[in-house]
Amino acid sequence: MAAEPWQRYEIPGPIKAAVIKNPEMVSILLKKAKKPVFIVGHEAAEIDLGGKKPIDHIIRIARATNIPVVTTAHTMAEFLKSGFKPAASMTSMDIGNRLTDPEWSVSGEDDPHDLALILGMTYYVGFVIEAGLKSFAFNHLKTVSLDRYYQPHCNWSFPNLSIEEWDRHLTIIAQEIEKK
Amino acid sequence: MKKARFKVDELESDIFKITGLEATVGNFYEEWEETPGPTPMPDISTFRDWDRILLNKYKPFYLPLCDLCCLCTMGKCDLSKGKKGACGLDMAAQQSRIVLLSCAIGAATHAGHGRHMVEELISKFGSDYPLDVGGLSVLVEAPHTRLVTGIKPRTLGDLEDVLDYVEKEITHLLSCCHTGQEGDNLDFESKAFHAGMIDHVGMEVCDLAQISAFDFPKADPEASLVDIGIGSIDTSKPVILVIGHNVPPAAAIFDYMEDSGLEDSIELTGICCTALDLTRYTNKAKIAGPLSHQLRFIRSGIADVIVVDEQCIRADILDEAKKVNAPLISTNYKNFQGLPNRTNDPIDEIVSDLVEGRSPGVVILDSDKAGEAAVRIAMGVFPKRKKLGIIPEEGEIIEYAMKCTKCLSCQRVCPNYLPLPEAMEAAANGNLQPLSDLYESCIGCVRCEGEGVCPNNLKLHSMIIGASRSKIKDEKFKVRVGRGAISDTEIRRVGGPIVMGEIPGVIGIVGCSNYPGSWKDNAIMIEEFLKRRFIVTTTGCAAMNIGMYKNEDGLSLYEAYSGAFDAGGLVNCGSCVSNPHISGAAIKIASIFAKRKLNSNYEEIADYIHNRVGAVGISWGAMSQKASSIASGFWRLGIPIIVGPHGSKYRRALLGRKDKDEDWYTIDARTGKRVYTGPAPEHLFISVETKEEAMTLIPKLCIRPNDTTKGRSIKLNHYIDLHKRFYGAMPDDIQLFVRTMADIPITMKDEILEILKEKDWKESEVPAPDPTLLPRLVRKRGG
Structure with a gap:
């Protein structure tokens, strides 16, 4: 599907996300990043990918890269059920706000984050939070939407995908990362 | 409030002679037991320091809904990634300006409602009509008004002075949204706080007035229970539907029903706050539902007459009313709907025109006249309309669903991206349950039915309602x-x-x-x-x-x-x-x-x-x-x-x-x-x-x-x-x-x-x- 906002009327502005055509690209971005963070919303634990859920991919990616996972809403419970402990849990507003702070990191001790992978927030909530990051964190942070639908305010985003394509893309990212 | 009054029977000097003079001068507020605090009638600057204390703890995180500013003709301007607009405003200030604008609109809407209400009640009951919101159990009757303005209102007339202050502040706040005014985001935020504070005063005025004049429940924890839900309405009777927030016209409808001995012959129901306030006036009224129930109720054809006042009324209400042959009466100049103002016409002519279908609706700005007209029209059109609705039956829903191409357009314009295509697929196979499952999550905006959205022009909202008939019947x-x-x-x-x-x-x-x-x-x-x-x-x-x-x-x-x-x-x-x-x-x-x-x-x-x-x-x-x-x-x-x-x-x-x-x-x-x-x-x-x-x-x-x-x-x-x-x-x-x-x-x-x-x-x-x-x-x- 085309790179246009999934919700038709969520029109951003002149600057729009570059489309991730090859999922391998995400593993390259991750490799280049000094301090990435993975933001995971509740839809990652709700959407059925044919017997598995997006958080299964996320756990694979996080385990292979040691990228800290910050869960929003009540998503943490699903990770814990899968035997994975996220680095932090907070509201999507809180994590968005903290990412605009060039001195903040999840651990509170390391360098600030320079790359945020985002997946699973309510579409229109992700839309406005990513717009906030675009305008108030652009000096220090790049953003990548791994949602099923195109999120125009990120630096990079998947286009609108079918469930099957999305599952395949997430699988490829996990495989690429596990290879390295 | 007190006014200084004096009377001179006869006064004579070298150059004039006055006899029988009576005059009233100025407004003097009765002192209450408390001496005034430091901030009577605060202006925009008064609490700036307090606001900064709060805003220092709770810093704004801005969430631009759009990267652009489109407010003046120098634009559009892209404010993203640190850019400023042609006027010099940055993204943070623009977002906070929109917050202020929203709060000022909200405050103006309540204050305007309050002014309308107070003026009408004064014309009926007089400016000296006493305020009473709970007798001796509510001696602090107006906490916001007293706290903010220093006025302890005792009569309907006193509320006009409170509104004078409220309206002045709102005018200043709105002016701050103009191009070339404020430039600092935190000062915009402080002004938004001011609008909120003023709004609570304006709302308080409105409710004090209506509680007192209409004898609503007064701080009564055992206020009665009333019916709510479409299923609670007796569709064998003529039904009058009121929508909005300003209750006097709805109260006048009930008064006329009661005076005519028709209170048990007509169902009087409402949507949104007019309905809530109507049940404070009479527990014989019923609430059809909240804002999201507007279209589902109108399209069901239950309402024989629709009476609107102000706020949260669909802008296309006249189009929807026409579809079910329900005459529309607008009772408020904030919402003319393009209809002719018949306030001064003979009521028999108005009733005749609407009952006979010569006009789809009218404006009547006199509540009592609107009340009488609504009742008489309801009685007149009831046998003619036969509860004409436009909600499809089960067979029609299945037939329509078969036309669905699963283009996903409907889902992509839905605010909640409800899974309409999947529900249509099931409906096409005779299973209406997935459509019915959407009933409680559908906010009734009908963006899915917008022009050009569905290639087959399917009326999806109506299909959801049609699939939910048994649910609606049980909505009691x-x-x-x-x-x-x-x-x-x-x-x-x-x-x-x-x-x-x-x-x-x-x-x-x-x-x-x-x-x-x-x-x-x-x-x-x-x-x-x-x-x-x-x-x-x-x-x-x-x-x-x-x-x-x-x-x-x-x-x-x-x-x-x-x-x-x-x-x-x-x-x-x-x-x-x-x-x-x-x-x-x-x-x-x-x-x-x-x-x-x-x-x-x-x-x-x-x-x-x-x-x-x-x-x-x-x-x-x-x-x-x-x-x-x-x-x-x-x-x-x-x-x-x-x-x-x-x-x-x-x-x-x-x-x-x-x-x-x-x-x-x-x-x-x-x-x-x-x-x-x-x-x-x-x-x-x-x-x-x-x-x-x-x-x-x-x-x-x-x-x-x-x-x-x-x-x-x-x-x-x-x-x-x-x-x-x-x-x-x-x-x-x-x-x-x-x-x-x-x-x-x-x-x-x-x-x-x-x-x-x-x-x-x-x-x-x-x-x-x-x-x-x-x-x-x-x-x-x-x-």
């Missing part, structure tokens, strides 16, 4: 009539337990029906906190939706819980303009229980509330500009507000940073020393995504620096218990809220002690300060 619930104010007696009884934290919190659940999921989520959330003995207050569409749910015993929450302002009470204050009774209860706790000066003493009262009164507002379906100004009135009092996910589109949150210790110091008024009191409350305005998240946040946002150890222990117990239930683990911030060992909930002691040890927690040196954010309130200077 009970809601308690809005009781108005919280009585002084109740405040005296619960003030102590609230301030000490032993009643774990006061929740105000208010606002519109723009829910992210089922409307029942409102009730499910609230039932949890009623069981936990919180005090729950409510107004507006939220109050209706809470009623549209049955618990496991088959009772609505209004039937299951007391209407008293007490632990475990569910208090329906009334319509949108009844919100100041909720914020007013917090003011009255400071004034009546703590005996802080009320007269023109806003800052001190807000400081008291922020540090001591564990109150939190939640507006799960907030949609309107009015909702933003209502929220803003709570913000300036330091009361946190949670909104549902759609509330993120208000373009900014006000968030604390619990990881920054330096943000969470208050002053101990006893010693003047700065004391760490933790992130209590953590946020001032936040949008959350799931009801589970909201339910965990509610008890946490009720924590206040002033909690006693017992109170803090109770609040922590609720917070931790819900966190464990929904998040599957202990929260990671317990150490920030435990001040001493005595704060620890006894049943969780071992778990918490382990966490405290891990976090290197140390007991607070001053666990129970007299907390304030205002240095001037320090009684003794110290380090």
Whole structure:
């Protein structure tokens, strides 16, 4: 599907996300990043990918890269059920706000984050939070939407995908990362 | 208010002679027992410092809904990534300007409603008509008006003077939104707070006037229960539907029905706040539902006449009314709908034109005339219309669904991206259940039916309603009539337990029906906190939706819980303009229980509330500009507000940073020393995504620096218990809220002690300060 906002009327502005055509690209971005963070919303634990859920991919990616996972809403419970402990849990507003702070990191001790992978927030909530990051964190942070639908305010985003394509893309990212 | 009157029988001088002169000069407000405080009739600048104190703790996080500014002809301007517009405004200032604009619109809407109401009531009852909102049990009848303006209103006429002040402030606030005015985002935010404060005064005026003049329930915890839901309406009778917020025309309809002996022959029902207020006038009226029920009710054909006043009425109501041959009467100049103004025409002609279908609708700006016309037209058109509706039958739905191409357009324009294509696929195969499952989550906006959205022009909203016929038939619930104010007696009884934290919190659940999921989520959330003995207050569409749910015993929450302002009470204050009774209860706790000066003493009262009164507002379906100004009135009092996910589109949150210790110091008024009191409350305005998240946040946002150890222990117990239930683990911030060992909930002691040890927690040196954010309130200077 085309790179246009999934919700038709969520029109951003002149600057729009570059489309991730090859999922391998995400593993390259991750490799280049000094301090990435993975933001995971509740839809990652709700959407059925044919017997598995997006958080299964996320756990694979996080385990292979040691990228800290910050869960929003009540998503943490699903990770814990899968035997994975996220680095932090907070509201999507809180994590968005903290990412605009060039001195903040999840651990509170390391360098600030320079790359945020985002997946699973309510579409229109992700839309406005990513717009906030675009305008108030652009000096220090790049953003990548791994949602099923195109999120125009990120630096990079998947286009609108079918469930099957999305599952395949997430699988490829996990495989690429596990290879390295 | 008093006026100076003098009379001269005869006065003669060298150059003139006066006989029989009587004159009245000026307005003199009767002094009340309290001397005025420091800030009578505050202007935009008066509380700028207080606002900055709050905004320093709760910094704005901006959420641009669009990167562009489109307000002037130098634009459009792209403000993203640090750019400024042609006028010099940056993104932060632009977003805060929109927040101010929204709050000013909201405040103007309530104030305009108030002016309309007061003028009409004065014309009927006279300006000396006394205000009475609860007799001797409500001696602090107007907490906001007294606190902000210093006026103690006694009559309808006094309210005009309060409105003069309100309107002046709104004009100034609106002017600040013009190009080339304010440039600083925090000053815009402060002005938005001012709009909110003014809004609560304007709303209070409106409700004081209508409670007094229409003899609504007066602080009555046992106000009657009335019917709500489309299924509760007797469709064998003529039905008059009222929509909006200004109740006088609806009251006039009932008066005419009663005078004509027709009160049992016609069903009088309503949608939105006019309906709520109508049930405060007569318990024979029924509520069809909240805002989201407008189109489903009209399209069902049940209404024989539709009468609209102001606010939250669909802009295409005339088109929809025409489809079902229901005449439309507009009763308010804010909403002409392009119809001819027939106010001065003979009523027989108006009735004849509408009954005979010569005109689809009229404007009648006289409430009594509109009331008579509505009744006579309903009686006239009832046998002709035969309840013409446009909701498809089962066979038609299946036939239409077969035309669906699964292009996904409908889902992509739906605010909640409801899975319409999947439901259509099932319907095409004869299974209407998935369509019916969308009934409670559909907000009735009909964007899915917009021109050019569906390639086959399918009327999806109507199909959802058609698939939900049995559900609608069973839509019969009970809601308690809005009781108005919280009585002084109740405040005296619960003030102590609230301030000490032993009643774990006061929740105000208010606002519109723009829910992210089922409307029942409102009730499910609230039932949890009623069981936990919180005090729950409510107004507006939220109050209706809470009623549209049955618990496991088959009772609505209004039937299951007391209407008293007490632990475990569910208090329906009334319509949108009844919100100041909720914020007013917090003011009255400071004034009546703590005996802080009320007269023109806003800052001190807000400081008291922020540090001591564990109150939190939640507006799960907030949609309107009015909702933003209502929220803003709570913000300036330091009361946190949670909104549902759609509330993120208000373009900014006000968030604390619990990881920054330096943000969470208050002053101990006893010693003047700065004391760490933790992130209590953590946020001032936040949008959350799931009801589970909201339910965990509610008890946490009720924590206040002033909690006693017992109170803090109770609040922590609720917070931790819900966190464990929904998040599957202990929260990671317990150490920030435990001040001493005595704060620890006894049943969780071992778990918490382990966490405290891990976090290197140390007991607070001053666990129970007299907390304030205002240095001037320090009684003794110290380090």
